[in-house]
Amino acid sequence: MATNWNGICDELTKISNPTLIITGTYDNNVPTANSLIIAGKILRAWLIQIKDAGHALFVQYPDKVNRVLQTFLSTTATSPS
Secondary structure (H helix, E strand, O other): OOOOOOHHHHHHHHOOOOOEEEEEOOOOOOOHHHHHHHHHHOOOOEEEEEOOOOOOHHHHOHHHHHHHHHHHHHHHOOOOO
16 A cells, blocks of 8 residues: 655545546555545545456456446536536
8 A cells, every 4th residue: 555645646635526436456556445545535536446356457347347437427427518
């Protein structure tokens, strides 16, 4: 888990757009705990952790990822101004 979140990561609190954070519970490249920190910094962010998925979760579980994306986009979609 990353321990130094100073600098650019502090900018995450400025994000106001709908944000989806999706990770695999067995990601060996980016610790899953980091996603908790990121989600905690972005107001109303969605955090989805796909059980048993690794760093290539989009390849491993394309149907699950697609359902998450469709749900997120349909829920957070805004009308054009």
